[in-house]
Amino acid sequence: MEIKRKILITGSNGMLGQALTGQLQEKGEDFTGLSHSDLDITDKKKVLEVFSSLKPSLVIHAAAWTDVDGCEREPKKAFLINEGGTENISMACMKNGANLVYISTDFVFDGKKKEPYTEDDKPNPINVYGASKLAGEEKVRQSLKSYYIIRSSWLFGQGRHNFVTRVLSWAKTQSPLKIVEDHVGTPTYTRDLARGIVQFIQDSSPGLYHIANSGHASRYELAKAILAYSGHEEVEVIPVRHKDFSEVAHRPVFSALGTSRVNLNLPHWQEALKDYLREFSGGRA
Ligand SMILES: NC(=O)c1ccc[n+]([C@@H]2O[C@H](COP(=O)([O-])OP(=O)(O)OC[C@H]3O[C@@H](n4cnc5c(N)ncnc54)[C@H](OP(=O)(O)O)[C@@H]3O)[C@@H](O)[C@H]2O)c1
Secondary structure (H helix, E strand, O other), rough: OOOOOEEEEEEOHHHHHHHHHHHHEEEEEEEEEEEEOOOOOOOHHOOOOOHHHHHEEEEEEEOOOOHHHHHHHHHHHHHHHHHHHHHHHHHHHHHOOOOEEEEHHHHOOOOOOOOOOOOOOOOOOOOOOHHHHHHHHHEEEEEOOOOEEEEEEOOOOOOOOOOOHHHHHHHHHHOEEEEOOOEEEEEHHHHHHHHHEEEEEEEOOOOEEEOOOOOOHHHHHHHHHHHHHHOOOOOEEEEOHHHHHOOOOOOOOOOOOOOOOOOOOOEEEEHHHHHHHHHHOOOOO
């Protein structure tokens, strides 16, 4: 796809939205980022108005309701935003001839596989968030002949609280930390993902792709690495089973993503984590 174009980012104040904004700014792209308060994607009329005034040729749709437990408690709202909002964006792209990049998630999988999920694996979500994001994928497929659906996983980055910032704040007040050892995924730095998305869509065919940092880890391994790379090795971490916590929403136990279809060679998650900590808090990485 030719990259000289007018780009629209939905959810631009979110964690990935901010990383995309930074990446497009760096590349000198012509883009507009719309936050939730600029555009509520569930408002179909407003979505169409925005498209006819901005006339984007490419939309990176990063807006979503990402609160996994919140989605479980309020499924109607989850589907309204993640499915209905995505349908509105897809239809507006169809009517205006814009290309769409929809960001989806590893949580479309049930987690029963023992090795990284590829794009050929069948989704089977086990929570409302995953189901609503998969329903969003379906709306994209139904509305458009050509699209990018990009699934990623376990994001951390600037802009809001995430697992990394949570572990760092728990470490200030709690010891030992009890962290789940039987949830495994691919921790991914939003800056690497944003760079990967922009680079990938520039010269690849539309389709379904997984983009994430390389390697995978359990939450326990990730927490240990966060503490080690930020100079808090003294904080004790005890591995526990997810069943020891009362979860509102079930999470897939294994949702690492295989990324060989994109072949971007993004850094290993440990390097990505060190980069993030260096930028985020002057960590000792
Ligand atoms: N976080 C992860 O671990 C992860 C993993 C895999 C895939 N993803 C996907 O990656 C994308 C970006 O995730 P993220 O972590 O950057 O999420 P995020 O930080 O929660 O950002 C999502 C943004 O969407 C906005 N939003 C929510 N409802 C909206 C609505 N009705 N209309 C317009 N905007 C709305 C939110 O605004 P408010 O906060 O103001 O409501 C927020 O700024 C999402 O599609 C997500 O499903 C995330």
